Amino acid sequence: MLGRGRAGGILAAMTSSPGSASPFSRIKIRVGALVFCGDEVALIRRDRPEASHFVPPGGNVEPGEDLLAALRRELAEELDLAPSQAGEPELLWVIDQMVSRPGTTPPPRKLHLIYRLQIPPEVRDTLAAQEYDEVPGGHEIGLIQWVDHRTTANLPVFPPIGPALAALPSPFAALPDASLPAVTDDNYVWV
Template identity: 35%
Template sequence: MDPVHRRAARVVCVDADGRILLLHWRDPVDGHDVWEPPGGGVEPGEDFRAAARRELAEETGLDPAAVTGPSVTVLRDFRWKGQHFRGPEEFFLARYHVARPPLARDGLMPDEQLSLAGHAWLSPAELSGLAGLDPPDLAEVISRLGTPPASA
């Protein structure tokens, strides 16, 4: 089966200590783990920035107004729920001026509630070697967004 492309936007959230927020998802079909920045599909008539802000609020409860700057296009190639996805996604930056802002899951759909295994605020050094990190070159994406990874 050919890979599916869906328009999507993600947000690299950076806290006051330079840690990056990753959501930990467990695929309900095959059980594999994925660690990725918040985000998801763009709805019809929605632009990438609006989608990034909406998805951030739905998945984390964090202030969507923190999503700023231009986006960086990232080619994604991954599997989720038995389907192969491939194509570009737009990544945005959001900075928060407190350490580890608390998250809320109120905006998640019921199937997302079941698939979300947790989250973590990780130092850039902790990203390397993290099993299931997607995109695998997230440190490069962070750098391209103008946020050079700080040392741990």
């Protein structure tokens, strides 16, 4: 028998169900893409009864999946964008998220890796106009909107990159630091 000491705590942590985990004890990685066509960027608008918000195309990295493979998979699923149709993805920002949210499952800590890439207008014309996100009991439709990146400062974008995106002097301006401020309960309320 392990008892109540350190080994007992480790055993309890290893055998506890996901619902009994403490907040932010799990880490997920989400890849997202700022797909630029000129000065405009593709964002997915999700309309919900309580509010609308925007997200860059992307999603969670599956266990054992390569980061760029996950990004390519998500872009194919959400925009119908093939890797050969776009420039090489470049890591732009990293955002650490520890935000409480409604529900019975403790929220994970999430690292958002935001890449940027450029496509020509002829590719943009072939991309999806809607994105279908699986949710319990069905799917949620997101609308793909092309927005001038300089106008995103006050848009409800998650992760909250709107001000940083609007401040880019050009879609491919070099940046001195890839780290954006952490998203926590002190500076964000879950929508």
